Amino acid sequence: MTIEFSQRIRRIPSYPVAGGYAQDAPLVRLASNESPYPPLQEVREAILGALSTLNRYPDPSSSLLRRRLSERYGVPSSRIAVGNGSCDILLAAGEALLEPGAELVYAWPSFSVYPHLAAASGARAVTVALDGSERHDLEAMLREITVATRLVLVCNPNNPTSTAIPLADIAAFVAEVPAHVCVIVDEAYCEFNLLEDPDASIALLDARPNLVLLRTFSKVHGLCGLRVGFALCGSEELPRAFDQVRQPFFCNALAQAAAFESLAHQDAVIERVTRTVAERISVDERLRAVGVESAESQANFCWIHLGEDRDEAEIMRGLQERGVLVRAGGALGSDTPALRVTYGLPEENRRFLDALAELLAPAPTR
Numbered sequence: 001m002t003i004e005f006s007q008r009i010r011r012i013p014s015y016p017v018a019g020g021y022a023q024d025a026p027l028v029r030l031a032s033n034e035s036p037y038p039p040l041q042e043v044r045e046a047i048l049g050a051l052s053t054l055n056r057y058p059d060p061s062s063s064l065l066r067r068r069l070s071e072r073y074g075v076p077s078s079r080i081a082v083g084n085g086s087c088d089i090l091l092a093a094g095e096a097l098l099e100p101g102a103e104l105v106y107a108w109p110s111f112s113v114y115p116h117l118a119a120a121s122g123a124r125a126v127t128v129a130l131d132g133s134e135r136h137d138l139e140a141m142l143r144e145i146t147v148a149t150r151l152v153l154v155c156n157p158n159n160p161t162s163t164a165i166p167l168a169d170i171a172a173f174v175a176e177v178p179a180h181v182c183v184i185v186d187e188a189y190c191e192f193n194l195l196e197d198p199d200a201s202i203a204l205l206d207a208r209p210n211l212v213l214l215r216t217f218s219k220v221h222g223l224c225g226l227r228v229g230f231a232l233c234g235s236e237e238l239p240r241a242f243d244q245v246r247q248p249f250f251c252n253a254l255a256q257a258a259a260f261e262s263l264a265h266q267d268a269v270i271e272r273v274t275r276t277v278a279e280r281i282s283v284d285e286r287l288r289a290v291g292v293e294s295a296e297s298q299a300n301f302c303w304i305h306l307g308e309d310r311d312e313a314e315i316m317r318g319l320q321e322r323g324v325l326v327r328a329g330g331a332l333g334s335d336t337p338a339l340r341v342t343y344g345l346p347e348e349n350r351r352f353l354d355a356l357a358e359l360l361a362p363a364p365t366r
Protein backbone atom coordinates (compact mmCIF):
# COMPACT_ATOMS: atom_id res chain seq x y z
CA MET A 1 0.00 0.00 0.00
CA THR A 2 1.30 3.43 -0.79
CA ILE A 3 0.16 6.38 1.28
CA GLU A 4 -2.49 8.47 -0.41
CA PHE A 5 -1.67 12.16 -0.28
CA SER A 6 -3.91 15.12 -1.11
CA GLN A 7 -4.23 16.71 -4.55
CA ARG A 8 -2.22 19.71 -3.30
CA ILE A 9 0.79 17.56 -2.54
CA ARG A 10 0.78 16.42 -6.15
CA ARG A 11 0.50 20.04 -7.33
CA ILE A 12 2.96 21.91 -5.08
CA PRO A 13 6.42 22.29 -6.66
CA SER A 14 9.50 21.67 -4.50
CA TYR A 15 11.51 24.81 -3.76
CA PRO A 16 14.81 24.71 -5.70
CA VAL A 17 17.33 24.37 -2.89
CA ALA A 18 20.98 25.45 -2.96
CA GLY A 19 23.63 22.72 -2.76
CA GLY A 20 26.59 22.37 -0.44
CA TYR A 21 24.90 22.10 2.95
CA ALA A 22 26.45 18.67 3.62
CA GLN A 23 29.99 19.78 2.76
CA ASP A 24 32.44 20.86 5.47
CA ALA A 25 35.15 22.22 3.17
CA PRO A 26 35.27 26.03 3.05
CA LEU A 27 33.03 27.01 0.19
CA VAL A 28 32.26 30.29 -1.46
CA ARG A 29 28.50 30.45 -0.89
CA LEU A 30 26.98 32.74 -3.50
CA ALA A 31 23.81 30.75 -4.15
CA SER A 32 21.19 32.19 -1.80
CA ASN A 33 21.57 36.00 -1.83
CA GLU A 34 22.62 35.93 1.81
CA SER A 35 24.61 38.68 3.48
CA PRO A 36 28.32 37.84 3.70
CA TYR A 37 28.51 39.86 6.93
CA PRO A 38 27.82 38.13 10.25
CA PRO A 39 25.13 39.51 12.59
CA LEU A 40 26.14 42.68 14.46
CA GLN A 41 27.59 42.31 17.95
CA GLU A 42 24.61 44.14 19.47
CA VAL A 43 22.22 41.80 17.67
CA ARG A 44 24.11 38.75 18.95
CA GLU A 45 23.85 40.15 22.47
CA ALA A 46 20.11 40.68 22.05
CA ILE A 47 19.77 37.04 20.99
CA LEU A 48 21.79 35.88 24.00
CA GLY A 49 19.58 38.03 26.24
CA ALA A 50 16.46 36.31 24.89
CA LEU A 51 17.86 32.80 25.52
CA SER A 52 17.03 32.83 29.23
CA THR A 53 13.27 33.13 28.61
CA LEU A 54 12.98 30.41 25.99
CA ASN A 55 10.87 28.38 28.42
CA ARG A 56 8.09 30.87 27.54
CA TYR A 57 6.22 31.09 24.24
CA PRO A 58 7.14 34.11 22.13
CA ASP A 59 4.83 37.14 22.05
CA PRO A 60 2.25 35.94 19.47
CA SER A 61 1.66 39.49 18.24
CA SER A 62 5.36 40.55 18.17
CA SER A 63 4.25 43.78 19.90
CA LEU A 64 7.65 45.31 20.60
CA LEU A 65 8.98 44.51 17.15
CA ARG A 66 5.83 45.85 15.47
CA ARG A 67 6.02 49.03 17.54
CA ARG A 68 9.63 49.59 16.51
CA LEU A 69 8.77 48.86 12.87
CA SER A 70 5.94 51.37 13.17
CA GLU A 71 8.32 54.04 14.49
CA ARG A 72 10.90 53.26 11.83
CA TYR A 73 8.53 53.22 8.83
CA GLY A 74 5.71 55.53 9.96
CA VAL A 75 3.01 52.89 9.42
CA PRO A 76 0.58 52.14 12.31
CA SER A 77 1.44 48.83 13.97
CA SER A 78 -2.11 47.60 13.27
CA ARG A 79 -1.11 47.63 9.59
CA ILE A 80 2.11 45.66 10.08
CA ALA A 81 2.35 41.87 9.81
CA VAL A 82 5.37 39.93 11.05
CA GLY A 83 6.29 36.45 9.88
CA ASN A 84 8.63 33.48 10.10
CA GLY A 85 10.55 35.02 7.20
CA SER A 86 8.67 37.08 4.64
CA CYS A 87 7.88 33.84 2.77
CA ASP A 88 5.63 32.93 5.67
CA ILE A 89 3.60 36.11 5.05
CA LEU A 90 3.56 35.43 1.31
CA LEU A 91 2.17 31.93 1.85
CA ALA A 92 -0.33 33.27 4.40
CA ALA A 93 -1.50 35.83 1.82
CA GLY A 94 -2.01 32.99 -0.64
CA GLU A 95 -4.09 31.08 1.94
CA ALA A 96 -6.08 34.16 2.88
CA LEU A 97 -6.84 35.39 -0.64
CA LEU A 98 -6.80 32.42 -3.02
CA GLU A 99 -9.02 29.40 -3.65
CA PRO A 100 -10.13 27.30 -6.63
CA GLY A 101 -11.61 29.60 -9.28
CA ALA A 102 -9.46 32.57 -8.20
CA GLU A 103 -6.50 33.89 -10.17
CA LEU A 104 -3.04 35.06 -9.20
CA VAL A 105 -0.90 37.22 -11.52
CA TYR A 106 2.89 37.45 -11.39
CA ALA A 107 5.85 37.92 -13.71
CA TRP A 108 8.14 35.08 -14.81
CA PRO A 109 11.00 34.45 -14.19
CA SER A 110 10.51 35.74 -10.68
CA PHE A 111 10.82 34.44 -7.11
CA SER A 112 10.65 30.64 -6.98
CA VAL A 113 8.18 30.66 -4.08
CA TYR A 114 5.40 32.34 -6.12
CA PRO A 115 4.29 29.19 -8.02
CA HIS A 116 3.64 27.58 -4.64
CA LEU A 117 0.75 29.97 -3.90
CA ALA A 118 -1.48 28.84 -6.74
CA ALA A 119 -0.55 25.19 -6.36
CA ALA A 120 -1.33 25.19 -2.64
CA SER A 121 -4.70 26.92 -3.02
CA GLY A 122 -5.96 25.50 -6.31
CA ALA A 123 -6.11 29.01 -7.80
CA ARG A 124 -4.95 29.65 -11.36
CA ALA A 125 -1.48 31.15 -11.83
CA VAL A 126 -1.27 33.67 -14.67
CA THR A 127 2.37 34.38 -15.46
CA VAL A 128 3.52 37.35 -17.54
CA ALA A 129 6.86 37.37 -19.35
CA LEU A 130 9.43 40.00 -18.39
CA ASP A 131 10.20 42.67 -20.99
CA GLY A 132 13.31 42.86 -23.18
CA SER A 133 15.36 44.35 -20.32
CA GLU A 134 14.19 41.56 -17.99
CA ARG A 135 12.01 43.93 -16.02
CA HIS A 136 8.37 43.49 -15.04
CA ASP A 137 6.03 44.36 -17.90
CA LEU A 138 3.41 46.10 -15.77
CA GLU A 139 1.18 46.99 -18.72
CA ALA A 140 1.00 43.36 -19.76
CA MET A 141 0.30 42.38 -16.16
CA LEU A 142 -2.58 44.88 -15.99
CA ARG A 143 -4.12 43.30 -19.07
CA GLU A 144 -4.19 39.92 -17.28
CA ILE A 145 -6.36 41.17 -14.42
CA THR A 146 -9.87 39.73 -14.67
CA VAL A 147 -12.91 39.49 -12.38
CA ALA A 148 -11.31 36.34 -10.92
CA THR A 149 -8.01 38.02 -9.93
CA ARG A 150 -7.45 38.19 -6.17
CA LEU A 151 -3.72 38.75 -5.90
CA VAL A 152 -0.95 40.35 -7.97
CA LEU A 153 2.74 39.94 -7.07
CA VAL A 154 5.40 42.42 -8.15
CA CYS A 155 8.98 41.62 -7.18
CA ASN A 156 11.05 44.82 -7.12
CA PRO A 157 14.03 44.43 -7.49
CA ASN A 158 13.20 41.14 -9.18
CA ASN A 159 14.71 37.84 -8.13
CA PRO A 160 16.36 36.23 -10.13
CA THR A 161 16.98 38.93 -12.75
CA SER A 162 18.19 41.64 -10.28
CA THR A 163 16.42 44.40 -12.23
CA ALA A 164 14.19 47.11 -10.77
CA ILE A 165 11.40 49.24 -12.12
CA PRO A 166 10.90 52.90 -11.15
CA LEU A 167 8.51 53.57 -8.29
CA ALA A 168 6.49 55.94 -10.48
CA ASP A 169 5.62 52.95 -12.71
CA ILE A 170 4.55 50.90 -9.72
CA ALA A 171 2.45 53.78 -8.40
CA ALA A 172 0.71 54.12 -11.79
CA PHE A 173 0.18 50.35 -11.90
CA VAL A 174 -1.32 50.15 -8.42
CA ALA A 175 -3.65 53.04 -9.30
CA GLU A 176 -5.06 50.95 -12.18
CA VAL A 177 -5.54 47.71 -10.24
CA PRO A 178 -9.15 47.33 -8.98
CA ALA A 179 -9.41 48.12 -5.26
CA HIS A 180 -10.62 44.61 -4.31
CA VAL A 181 -7.45 42.98 -5.74
CA CYS A 182 -4.50 42.74 -3.34
CA VAL A 183 -1.11 43.84 -4.72
CA ILE A 184 2.00 42.58 -2.94
CA VAL A 185 5.20 44.38 -3.86
CA ASP A 186 7.98 42.09 -2.70
CA GLU A 187 10.79 44.44 -1.63
CA ALA A 188 13.22 41.90 -0.18
CA TYR A 189 16.12 43.73 -1.90
CA CYS A 190 14.84 47.33 -1.84
CA GLU A 191 17.73 48.61 0.29
CA PHE A 192 20.17 47.73 -2.52
CA ASN A 193 18.15 49.60 -5.15
CA LEU A 194 19.83 52.88 -6.05
CA LEU A 195 17.05 54.01 -8.40
CA GLU A 196 15.28 55.58 -5.43
CA ASP A 197 14.95 55.97 -1.69
CA PRO A 198 14.04 52.47 -0.45
CA ASP A 199 11.31 53.95 1.75
CA ALA A 200 9.64 56.05 -0.95
CA SER A 201 7.10 53.30 -1.68
CA ILE A 202 5.64 53.59 1.83
CA ALA A 203 3.78 56.79 0.89
CA LEU A 204 1.67 54.72 -1.54
CA LEU A 205 0.10 52.77 1.34
CA ASP A 206 -2.04 55.66 2.58
CA ALA A 207 -4.14 55.82 -0.56
CA ARG A 208 -4.08 52.08 -1.36
CA PRO A 209 -5.76 49.81 1.22
CA ASN A 210 -5.13 46.83 -1.10
CA LEU A 211 -1.34 47.31 -1.18
CA VAL A 212 1.27 45.29 0.75
CA LEU A 213 5.00 46.04 0.85
CA LEU A 214 6.84 42.86 1.79
CA ARG A 215 10.19 43.24 3.53
CA THR A 216 12.66 40.97 5.26
CA PHE A 217 15.47 40.80 7.79
CA SER A 218 17.03 38.00 5.73
CA LYS A 219 19.01 40.06 3.24
CA VAL A 220 20.54 43.41 4.23
CA HIS A 221 20.08 42.70 7.96
CA GLY A 222 21.82 39.32 7.55
CA LEU A 223 19.40 37.35 9.75
CA CYS A 224 18.08 34.71 7.35
CA GLY A 225 19.16 31.94 9.73
CA LEU A 226 16.57 33.14 12.25
CA ARG A 227 13.62 33.59 9.84
CA VAL A 228 11.91 36.96 10.28
CA GLY A 229 10.19 39.26 7.82
CA PHE A 230 7.39 41.81 7.83
CA ALA A 231 4.73 43.40 5.69
CA LEU A 232 3.65 47.04 5.67
CA CYS A 233 0.00 47.05 4.66
CA GLY A 234 -2.52 49.57 3.35
CA SER A 235 -5.26 48.34 5.66
CA GLU A 236 -5.72 46.47 8.94
CA GLU A 237 -7.80 43.70 7.34
CA LEU A 238 -4.76 42.32 5.56
CA PRO A 239 -2.49 41.57 8.57
CA ARG A 240 -5.54 40.28 10.44
CA ALA A 241 -6.31 37.80 7.65
CA PHE A 242 -2.64 36.77 7.38
CA ASP A 243 -2.61 35.99 11.10
CA GLN A 244 -5.88 34.07 10.92
CA VAL A 245 -4.52 31.38 8.61
CA ARG A 246 -1.28 30.76 10.52
CA GLN A 247 -0.34 28.90 13.67
CA PRO A 248 -0.31 31.24 16.71
CA PHE A 249 3.44 31.47 17.41
CA PHE A 250 4.85 31.92 13.93
CA CYS A 251 7.71 34.26 14.86
CA ASN A 252 10.13 32.85 17.40
CA ALA A 253 11.46 34.78 20.39
CA LEU A 254 15.08 34.97 19.19
CA ALA A 255 14.00 36.28 15.81
CA GLN A 256 11.82 38.97 17.40
CA ALA A 257 14.64 40.09 19.71
CA ALA A 258 17.22 40.15 16.92
CA ALA A 259 15.01 42.03 14.46
CA PHE A 260 14.06 44.56 17.15
CA GLU A 261 17.74 45.27 17.85
CA SER A 262 18.77 45.27 14.19
CA LEU A 263 16.33 48.09 13.43
CA ALA A 264 18.27 50.33 15.80
CA HIS A 265 21.38 50.03 13.59
CA GLN A 266 20.41 51.74 10.35
CA ASP A 267 23.98 53.01 10.01
CA ALA A 268 25.09 49.38 9.62
CA VAL A 269 22.46 48.86 6.94
CA ILE A 270 23.79 51.82 5.00
CA GLU A 271 27.37 50.65 5.39
CA ARG A 272 26.51 47.15 4.14
CA VAL A 273 24.67 48.54 1.16
CA THR A 274 27.67 50.74 0.31
CA ARG A 275 30.04 47.77 0.46
CA THR A 276 27.71 45.60 -1.60
CA VAL A 277 27.27 48.29 -4.24
CA ALA A 278 31.06 48.68 -4.49
CA GLU A 279 31.33 44.92 -5.13
CA ARG A 280 28.44 45.12 -7.59
CA ILE A 281 30.30 47.69 -9.68
CA SER A 282 33.59 45.81 -9.66
CA VAL A 283 32.14 42.34 -10.28
CA ASP A 284 29.96 43.58 -13.16
CA GLU A 285 32.99 45.24 -14.71
CA ARG A 286 35.01 42.02 -14.54
CA LEU A 287 32.11 40.04 -15.96
CA ARG A 288 32.16 42.29 -19.00
CA ALA A 289 35.92 41.76 -19.22
CA VAL A 290 35.49 37.97 -19.38
CA GLY A 291 32.88 38.46 -22.08
CA VAL A 292 29.54 37.76 -20.41
CA GLU A 293 26.55 40.05 -20.06
CA SER A 294 24.79 40.69 -16.79
CA ALA A 295 21.46 42.42 -16.24
CA GLU A 296 21.48 45.89 -14.65
CA SER A 297 21.49 44.88 -10.99
CA GLN A 298 19.75 46.87 -8.27
CA ALA A 299 20.14 43.98 -5.82
CA ASN A 300 22.83 42.07 -3.91
CA PHE A 301 23.20 39.56 -6.73
CA CYS A 302 23.75 39.49 -10.47
CA TRP A 303 22.03 37.65 -13.28
CA ILE A 304 24.55 36.50 -15.84
CA HIS A 305 23.85 35.46 -19.41
CA LEU A 306 26.43 32.88 -20.36
CA GLY A 307 25.62 32.92 -24.08
CA GLU A 308 23.45 30.51 -26.08
CA ASP A 309 26.30 28.14 -26.90
CA ARG A 310 27.43 27.58 -23.33
CA ASP A 311 26.54 24.55 -21.24
CA GLU A 312 25.03 25.85 -18.02
CA ALA A 313 25.26 22.51 -16.19
CA GLU A 314 28.92 22.11 -17.13
CA ILE A 315 29.75 25.59 -15.83
CA MET A 316 27.84 24.91 -12.61
CA ARG A 317 29.85 21.70 -12.19
CA GLY A 318 33.12 23.49 -12.90
CA LEU A 319 32.35 26.18 -10.33
CA GLN A 320 31.37 23.58 -7.74
CA GLU A 321 34.63 21.69 -8.33
CA ARG A 322 36.41 24.97 -7.58
CA GLY A 323 34.43 25.37 -4.35
CA VAL A 324 32.06 28.06 -5.61
CA LEU A 325 28.31 27.65 -5.16
CA VAL A 326 25.97 29.73 -7.33
CA ARG A 327 22.48 29.15 -8.80
CA ALA A 328 21.78 27.69 -12.22
CA GLY A 329 19.47 29.97 -14.22
CA GLY A 330 17.55 27.00 -15.64
CA ALA A 331 16.26 26.06 -12.18
CA LEU A 332 15.02 29.63 -11.73
CA GLY A 333 13.02 29.92 -14.95
CA SER A 334 15.62 31.00 -17.51
CA ASP A 335 15.32 29.41 -20.94
CA THR A 336 18.84 30.41 -21.95
CA PRO A 337 22.09 29.50 -20.09
CA ALA A 338 22.33 31.79 -17.05
CA LEU A 339 23.66 32.03 -13.50
CA ARG A 340 22.40 33.91 -10.47
CA VAL A 341 25.34 34.89 -8.31
CA THR A 342 25.25 36.73 -4.98
CA TYR A 343 27.82 39.48 -4.45
CA GLY A 344 29.97 38.24 -1.56
CA LEU A 345 33.11 39.50 0.13
CA PRO A 346 35.84 40.83 -2.21
CA GLU A 347 37.86 37.62 -1.81
CA GLU A 348 34.82 35.42 -2.53
CA ASN A 349 33.96 37.41 -5.61
CA ARG A 350 37.55 37.09 -6.80
CA ARG A 351 37.40 33.31 -6.40
CA PHE A 352 34.15 33.16 -8.34
CA LEU A 353 35.41 35.41 -11.14
CA ASP A 354 38.71 33.54 -11.46
CA ALA A 355 36.86 30.22 -11.63
CA LEU A 356 34.40 31.57 -14.21
CA ALA A 357 37.17 33.09 -16.34
CA GLU A 358 38.96 29.74 -16.33
CA LEU A 359 35.81 27.87 -17.34
CA LEU A 360 34.95 30.28 -20.14
CA ALA A 361 38.44 30.42 -21.63
CA PRO A 362 39.60 30.19 -24.27
CA ALA A 363 36.53 29.51 -26.43
CA PRO A 364 33.26 27.60 -26.19
CA THR A 365 33.95 23.90 -26.55
CA ARG A 366 30.71 23.26 -28.45
Ligand SMILES: *Cc1c(COP(=O)(O)O)cnc(C)c1O
Residues within 6 Å of the ligand: 033, 084, 085, 086, 087, 088, 111, 155, 159, 186, 188, 215, 216, 217, 218, 219, 224, 227, 228, 229
Ligand atom coordinates in the same frame (compact mmCIF):
# COMPACT_ATOMS: atom_id res chain seq x y z
C1 LIG B 1 15.08 36.22 -0.19
C2 LIG B 1 13.74 36.66 -0.66
C3 LIG B 1 12.72 36.84 0.25
C4 LIG B 1 12.97 36.67 1.72
O1 LIG B 1 12.46 35.50 2.21
P1 LIG B 1 12.51 35.29 3.79
O2 LIG B 1 11.43 34.27 3.97
O3 LIG B 1 12.19 36.60 4.42
O4 LIG B 1 13.87 34.80 4.12
C5 LIG B 1 11.49 37.29 -0.20
N1 LIG B 1 11.30 37.56 -1.50
C6 LIG B 1 12.27 37.41 -2.40
C7 LIG B 1 12.03 37.78 -3.80
C8 LIG B 1 13.52 36.95 -2.00
O5 LIG B 1 14.47 36.77 -2.92
